[in-house]
Amino acid sequence: MSAYDLAVVGGGPAGVAGALTAAQAGLRVALLDAAPRLGGQYFRRLPETFHATREAALHHGLDRFLRQSRALRSLADVLLEHRVWAVERHGGLGDFVVHAVAGDREERPVTVRASALLIATGAHDRPLPFPGWDLPGVLTAGGAQALLKGNLVVAGRRVVVAGTGPFPLPVAAGLARAGARVVEVLEANGPLGLARHPALAASKLGEAAGYALALARHRVPYRARQAVVAAHGDGELTHVTVGRLDRDWRVVATRTVECDTLAVGYGFVPQVELAVQAGCAMGHDLDGSPVVSVDAAQRTSVAGVYAAGEPTGVGGAELAEVEGRIAGHAAAADLRSAVHLAAEPPGTAVHRPAEPPGTPAHWAAGPAGLAVPEPLLRRRARLRAFAQALHRAYPVRPGWRDWLTPATLVCRCEEVPYEAVREAMDLGATDARSVKLLARPGMGWCQGRMCGYAVACLAGELPQAPRRPIAQPITLGSLERMTDDPS
Amino acid sequence: MNDLAGARPEQPFDILVDGRAVPVLPGQTIGAALHAAGIRAWRTTRFGGRPRGLFCGIGVCFDCLVSVNGAPEQRACLLQARPGDEVRT
Ligand SMILES: Cc1cc2nc3c(=O)[nH]c(=O)nc-3n(C[C@H](O)[C@H](O)[C@H](O)COP(=O)(O)OP(=O)(O)OC[C@H]3O[C@@H](n4cnc5c(N)ncnc54)[C@H](O)[C@@H]3O)c2cc1C
Numbered sequence: 103m104s105a106y107d108l109a110v111v112g113g114g115p116a117g118v119a120g121a122l123t124a125a126q127a128g129l130r131v132a133l134l135d136a137a138p139r140l141g142g143q144y145f146r147r148l149p150e151t152f153h154a155t156r157e158a159a160l161h162h163g164l165d166r167f168l169r170q171s172r173a174l175r176s177l178a179d180v181l182l183e184h185r186v187w188a189v190e191r192h193g194g195l196g197d198f199v200v201h202a203v204a205g206d207r208e209e210r211p212v213t214v215r216a217s218a219l220l221i222a223t224g225a226h227d228r229p230l231p232f233p234g235w236d237l238p239g240v241l242t243a244g245g246a247q248a249l250l251k252g253n254l255v256v257a258g259r260r261v262v263v264a265g266t267g268p269f270p271l272p273v274a275a276g277l278a279r280a281g282a283r284v285v286e287v288l289e290a291n292g293p294l295g296l297a298r299h300p301a302l303a304a305s306k307l308g309e310a311a312g313y314a315l316a317l318a319r320h321r322v323p324y325r326a327r328q329a330v331v332a333a334h335g336d337g338e339l340t341h342v343t344v345g346r347l348d349r350d351w352r353v354v355a356t357r358t359v360e361c362d363t364l365a366v367g368y369g370f371v372p373q374v375e376l377a378v379q380a381g382c383a384m385g386h387d388l389d390g391s392p393v394v395s396v397d398a399a400q401r402t403s404v405a406g407v408y409a410a411g412e413p414t415g416v417g418g419a420e421l422a423e424v425e426g427r428i429a430g431h432a433a434a435a436d437l438r439s440a441v442h443l444a445a446e447p448p449g450t451a452v453h454r455p456a457e458p459p460g461t462p463a464h465w466a467a468g469p470a471g472l473a474v475p476e477p478l479l480r481r482r483a484r485l486r487a488f489a490q491a492l493h494r495a496y497p498v499r500p501g502w503r504d505w506l507t508p509a510t511l512v513c514r515c516e517e518v519p520y521e522a523v524r525e526a527m528d529l530g531a532t533d534a535r536s537v538k539l540l541a542r543p544g545m546g547w548c549q550g551r552m553c554g555y556a557v558a559c560l561a562g563e564l565p566q567a568p569r570r571p572i573a574q575p576i577t578l579g580s581l582e583r584m585t586d587d588p589s
Numbered sequence: 590m591n592d593l594a595g596a597r598p599e600q601p602f603d604i605l606v607d608g609r610a611v612p613v614l615p616g617q618t619i620g621a622a623l624h625a626a627g628i629r630a631w632r633t634t635r636f637g638g639r640p641r642g643l644f645c646g647i648g649v650c651f652d653c654l655v656s657v658n659g660a661p662e663q664r665a666c667l668l669q670a671r672p673g674d675e676v677r678t
């Protein structure tokens with residue numbers, strides 16, 4: 103007998119919506135998140151000791167999320183500062199064990215058992231290497247955002263924001279509003295990426311317009327087809343080389359810009375290691391990222407395991423929430439029908455009612471007789487189409503490789519320069535795995551989270567789903583205690 | 590800055606970073622406090638001795654490692670500072 107019906111890993115928009123939906127449907131739910139507060143990346147909150155009265159200024163839609171979080175806390179167990187490092191199927195079907203360590207300093211092993219699992223672990227920034235990208239003062243775009251949203255620290259005084267896609271805009275707007283001098287915003291792709299797409303209708307345009315307005319008010323120039331192709335400084339960032347790019351991101355001209363901080367991001371990498379551990383089938387998104395494959399009800403290929411939000415494909419907070427809600431409905435319906443089936447005497451013909459009893463009339467029966475509200479499915483379809491349009495409009499183009507010099511570090515942790523990667527390939531390494539074995543990129547502390555995408559591109563393949571038996575760093579002591587007592 | 594979110598942070602306290610006092614607003618991470626104090630590089634790499642500080646800001650890159658009260662290899666960007674903390678880089 104499991105302690106919970108559903109364990110949710112991740113307390114961002116996807117996880118909170120999924121946990122709440124499932125709890126409202128009557129499931130016993132536990133939600134675990136490594137952070138000290140619910141919110142994930144988008145709704146990263148200030149500590150209570152900041153007594154912020156206008157925190158909503160930092161996030162669109164915060165009030166709604168706060169209502170969901172409050173409701174969740176009254177209906178489910180919310181386990182914060184719980185870092186999940188592994189999930190496994192314990193016995194038979196529908197008996198999962200979630201291994202976590204609790205506490206930010208005094209680490210304590212915690213095991214949660216549940217009949218079903220929702221993976222809502224979000225994403226991290228996807229940087230590209232360039233000369234000087236490891237100089238202090240160079241931050242990921244998300245890192246700059248996290249400093250602001252979570253600590254009210256402005257990343258720098260004179261800041262350049264660079265990368266591709268819609269994300270640099272809110273980062274730049276936030277920094278400018280918080281008092282930084284944002285010298286310029288650089289978009290490596292063309293200027294019309296967004297406007298060309300019919301999917302970009304209605305609400306999203308309004309949000310984008312809001313950022314554009316904020317940038318205009320602070321006189322921040324937005325330059326397309328330009329990128330930071332090198333960062334310089336003696337021990338700390340003092341200036342960057344900005345390249346004007348051709349369509350493929352090859353540099354056609356350069357200039358120098360003084361700045362003490364660079365916030366740079368070329369998309370996001372979904373965090374999928376727990377799904378890989380659970381044995382879920384994986385696929386690739388349009389942006390090349392390995393993602394968890396899910397069906398129309400957010401079910402993965404492993405019975406009882408669901409995924410929502412960025413792990414199923416990067417699409418932002420709104421899509422994450424909708425996917426979470428769908429997963430919550432699906433988990434509730436699946437568990438209900440499992441209980442229903444188990445209650446039937448052996449030999450009874452197995453049948454799944456197209457509409458579980460008590461289903462409101464406006465709910466459509468999804469595939470396999472699942473009850474998911476039709477409007478949710480439609481919203482997900484619209485938001486996914488939008489996310490795909492963004493991936494198409496803001497791809498990473500191959501010319502970034504030309505920004506590298508032989509000495510440019512590709513792997514920050516193991517300090518592997520580009521020339522070592524090339525040597526490995528000259529020695530016959532034809533894929534990222536053998537490059538890694540020969541030259542060691544991705545073998546250090548971050549386990550390839552920062553360089554994995556770049557190394558795969560350099561090796562000429564799509565990044566593979568990471569096999570990391572331990573998803574979060576833990577001490578050996580916790581590992582020992584856990585292997586002594588597998589329950 | 591605080592105007593942006595209507596924040597009224599509680600009284601700051603100091604932590605010791607390699608013996609030097611660094612102010613912290615209660616609730617901030619050690620990494621955020623260092624960065625805010627203008628300390629942007631606090632670790633050097635094993636091989637090249639390259640300076641490092643915050644990069645990802647969310648605990649995935651491990652560039653920001655420090656030792657806190659004797660516990661080695663803590664991610665400064667994640668660890669909320671506490672009064673009396675002694676940080677070594
Ligand atoms: C640093 C950063 C900043 C961002 N800022 C913005 C922004 O300001 N605006 C914007 O539109 N988009 C932002 N994004 C994009 C973001 O991915 C989406 O907006 C949105 O937050 C995705 O929602 P989600 O629920 O899928 O994941 P998230 O919001 O990322 O939530 C995932 C949660 O899972 C937890 N988690 C992950 N792994 C584990 C584990 N092993 N154990 C326990 N807990 C775990 C994390 O702590 C996190 O709270 C940011 C992304 C990053 C990486």
Ligand code: FES
Binds near residue numbers: 654
């Ligand atoms: S800054 Fe990346 S782990 Fe702390």
